[in-house]
Each structure stands twice: as C-alpha cells, then as structure tokens.
Amino acid sequence: MNYQTPFITCLLVGVLATSSIHCQETSTPNAGDIIFENKTYTLEDGTPGNYEAGTIYVKENRSDPNSRLIGLGFARYRADGATGAPVFFLPGGPGSSFLEGNSPTLAALVKDRCDVIFVDQRGYSRNGAFLENIPFAGTVLPADADLDDRVAFFTKYTEAVVAHYKDINVDLSGYTILECIEDVNELRAALGYAKITLRGQSFGSQWSFGIMRQYPETVERALLSGVEPLNNAYDMPSHVFAAIQRIWETIDKDARFHAYLPKGGMQEAAEVVLQRLESQPIKLFLTGESKPVRILGPDDFPFTSPRQILELYHGQTNGWAVARWIGRPSRTLIGPLIDSSLGVTPERRKKLWHDPAVRFTTRQNFARYMATAKLWPSPDVGNAFRTPKKCDIPVVFVNGDWDIKTPIENMYEIAAYFPNSHQVVVHQAGHGTITSRMQKQHPEFIAQLVEFLTTGKMDSLPTEIQVKKFRRFTPPKFAVDND
Numbered sequence: 001m002n003y004q005t006p007f008i009t010c011l012l013v014g015v016l017a018t019s020s021i022h023c024q025e026t027s028t029p030n031a032g033d034i035i036f037e038n039k040t041y042t043l044e045d046g047t048p049g050n051y052e053a054g055t056i057y058v059k060e061n062r063s064d065p066n067s068r069l070i071g072l073g074f075a076r077y078r079a080d081g082a083t084g085a086p087v088f089f090l091p092g093g094p095g096s097s098f099l100e101g102n103s104p105t106l107a108a109l110v111k112d113r114c115d116v117i118f119v120d121q122r123g124y125s126r127n128g129a130f131l132e133n134i135p136f137a138g139t140v141l142p143a144d145a146d147l148d149d150r151v152a153f154f155t156k157y158t159e160a161v162v163a164h165y166k167d168i169n170v171d172l173s174g175y176t177i178l179e180c181i182e183d184v185n186e187l188r189a190a191l192g193y194a195k196i197t198l199r200g201q202s203f204g205s206q207w208s209f210g211i212m213r214q215y216p217e218t219v220e221r222a223l224l225s226g227v228e229p230l231n232n233a234y235d236m237p238s239h240v241f242a243a244i245q246r247i248w249e250t251i252d253k254d255a256r257f258h259a260y261l262p263k264g265g266m267q268e269a270a271e272v273v274l275q276r277l278e279s280q281p282i283k284l285f286l287t288g289e290s291k292p293v294r295i296l297g298p299d300d301f302p303f304t305s306p307r308q309i310l311e312l313y314h315g316q317t318n319g320w321a322v323a324r325w326i327g328r329p330s331r332t333l334i335g336p337l338i339d340s341s342l343g344v345t346p347e348r349r350k351k352l353w354h355d356p357a358v359r360f361t362t363r364q365n366f367a368r369y370m371a372t373a374k375l376w377p378s379p380d381v382g383n384a385f386r387t388p389k390k391c392d393i394p395v396v397f398v399n400g401d402w403d404i405k406t407p408i409e410n411m412y413e414i415a416a417y418f419p420n421s422h423q424v425v426v427h428q429a430g431h432g433t434i435t436s437r438m439q440k441q442h443p444e445f446i447a448q449l450v451e452f453l454t455t456g457k458m459d460s461l462p463t464e465i466q467v468k469k470f471r472r473f474t475p476p477k478f479a480v481d482n483d
Helices: 146-165 177-190 202-212 235-253 255-260 265-279 306-314 334-342 346-354 367-372 410-416 436-441 443-455
Strands: 034-042 050-058 069-077 087-090 116-119 196-201 217-225 282-284 294-296 396-400 423-425 464-466
Touching: 050 177, 069 177, 087 177, 087 202, 087 367, 116 177, 116 294, 146 367, 177 202, 196 202, 202 217, 217 443, 235 265, 235 306, 235 410, 255 306, 265 306, 334 367, 396 410, 396 443, 436 443
Parallel strands: 087 116, 087 196, 196 217, 217 396, 396 423, 423 464
Antiparallel strands: 034 050, 050 069, 069 116, 282 294
16 A cells, blocks of 8 residues: 655745755655645635645654655645744644645635645645555444443554554554654745744644744744643543533523423433442343343443433433444544553543543543553653643633533643733633634634734733534433423
8 A cells, every 4th residue: 555645746836945845856755855736726705816735755753764755745825925924724633634624714814914834644644644544343342341341442453553554564653743743843944934823723732732842943823722732632531521511501501401300400410320320230122132232331421412311310211222333443543643652641640540530431531542552653752741841932722611622621721831821711612612603703803813823912812702502402302200
C-alpha cells in the first residue's frame, strides 16, 4: 500500500522570496520540499477566489536519519497587502482535517486581513500520508461484558495494528505530538513566516500548547477552544460529570420531562439507576430465549443520555435487549498513537483512576489507552513536556460549559499559566463553540475574535455569553402513572 502522494510539478505562482520552497520537477522529493497547486473557490454570494493547495515533505521519524519521507497537506489563502501574522488553523481529533468539508467559521472573516493556512495532521492527510485503519473483525461480546472486556478487545486490536505496519515498514513511532509540532515549525519556516498566530480546536488547542512550549518565539498569539492542555489528554471524570450535571439542571426545568422525574430530579434518578446496576445487574432476554442476550451492569450506565437514564429508572428496557457488538475501535490510527504517547503525569493518572465520578462516567475515557500505551510504538513524551509552565503569549480561551469532551475546568486550570490571557465561558455550548451557529447568534462576538486574531486586541471581549442549547434532548415516550 502506498501512503505517499506522488511528487508532482510545482504550480505555485509568486512564491515568497524568503521561502525555502523547492519546485523542481522530480519523482523523488527531499525533506522540506513543497509542492503547490493553484485552485479556486466560490463564496456563497458567488464571489470567486484563489488559494494554494500544498504538500510539504517531512521525515516520518526525525530521530531516524534513514527515515522515509511522508507528505503533509495544507492550504494557503493569501491576503493582499497583509501585514499581520498569518493564522495557522490546527484541527482537532487527533484524526481530523480542515482540508475536507467546510472551512472553520473564522477563516473567511480573517483571510482578507492576513494569510490563512490550514494544516493537516501527519498520518491523516489526504493530500499526503494517510494511515488507513486495517481490516479487523468485530465480535459479539459476552452478555455480561464490562469495561475490562472492551480493554481486552482493544489490546488485541493494538497488537494487530502494530504488527501490520511493522510488516510494511511504516514507522509508527513517528506519529507523536512532538513530530506534529515540528511539522508546523518546518512549514512556517518554509513559507517564510517569522511569526504565526495559532487557532486550535480540541486537539488543535493541545497541538498549539505544544508549539508555544517548544517555539514560543514564533507565536504571536493564539485563540483556543475546546481547551485541552498537554497533561489533559484524558479528561478528569469529575469535570466531565460537572458538565453532565449542568445539563441535568436544564432537564429538571424542562416541562416535557416532569412526568418522568422523581422529586430529586435527574440526580436522584441517576443515583437510583446506578445503585440498581451495582447491586443487581439487569438481565435482558430475546423473545423465547432463556439465556440473557445482555446483562446491564455499572459500566453500562448511560450518563450522557437523560432519556435512557429515565427509561431504566422506570424499568423500561424495550430496545435494550441487543447483543453487544464491538467493531474497530478507531476510525484513525493517529488517535491512539498520539494520545497514548501524550499520556499524563503519574499524579494525574492516580487522580483519574480514583476520581469518585468514575462511578458515573466509568473509566472508558482512558482505560484502554493506559492499558496499551506500551504496545503502541509512539514513545512517551515525558513528564517535563506535559507539565504546564508559565507562558507570556497572549491567548484567548473559549469553552462551552456543556462540553463533556474537554470540560471547562480544563480552561480554568491552564489559564493560570497564561497571565496575558482572556477566558470566555459559553453557556449551553458543547465541544464546538466557534461555529456558524455562534456567528448567527453573536456576530459581534465573532467580530471581536477576528479583531484579536488579526491585531491582538482583547479588551472588548466578554467573559461569558449564552447560546441556544447545542443539543436537543428528547424525553421518554412511554406513559407513566404518577398517582
């Protein structure tokens, strides 16, 4: 299987005079070579524009002098007469790309004031190298399967993946956040930019923290949302549960749910259900069968779904009697490669494992990566890199208080290390905050973010805003008798 895009003729018009771009026509690229292709786009109002689709070639593993080269896709939108630092948009995941599908909300507003560059992640770049997920047969888990069974399946999957890529000479040890940081720095230098502005979402924020850690002199400022510090690859269960409880508060006030709620609201219903699952797991049978097809235990507590919690509270299990099928655990490989390499400090690991909220959330967010970290070839980044330290780069943090993927407590925790920062709490927003929906509801806020990205001005930014609920929760459909 070929994971490297062929090196084609460079079509760039007007290369920056200070760049180190190589445009020779050859089938064999060198490290640092960049190819461009001029492309066009059309805005919603019909206005046409031009941009440059590019691929930079980098070493798969920079610690290996004989490493093969891989391609890394990017796109550049030039601003005529731009004077400010270009904005580098870094996607989340790991395992996401801004080069596929819609561009981020802020990009169209920023591109007329400074250059905009979208950067792919190594191993997840259709314009470069892409690590395909290998065929891996799923299986039906035992009726009483718990988190340990899922970890065991993921372990087998990990072993199969590692063996497969070793056989085809792909060096999985090169897929770490440290290499991603070097990718951006090499691209920055090759494009001729002395300083850049970072715009990161989720893993893109974590990636940005790494760049600011390793190359602070190259970063003008940063706008980060879905905030994920370097030591927070695995979210603290109590912080996730705090976001869940904020959601439950709105469920308690929703008239559609009142008939299904006990006096203590969602919190009481959740506690009752969890106690039942802990004391006497629920056996579920298919019609005419004497052997349960599924047994619900504590690891099955549906903490993200108010409707399912209330179904179990009222003893309604219609639709739950289905076999446990588990398939390929990840749609991408760079997710476990990067996250297991990032890991956490021993202190955070201990807190994660013993956090009291794992009773509600389970350890599903981190157990499988902790169990397989030594099996993945990507090396541990080390505690010195993970541990936060003071940074004077101006940063604006934006986070939703309903975010259960990167809880808002992440933002509060890391902001203390950035004295020149500003925090914005977005009430009722989830993991994605700076979206087209936000632009429609708060265009003035989006304009303020654009001003920060292009000039650094942040004194007019609010500390909190409220948006319409990012997610609509549906009540149960069965009838209840509250007499």
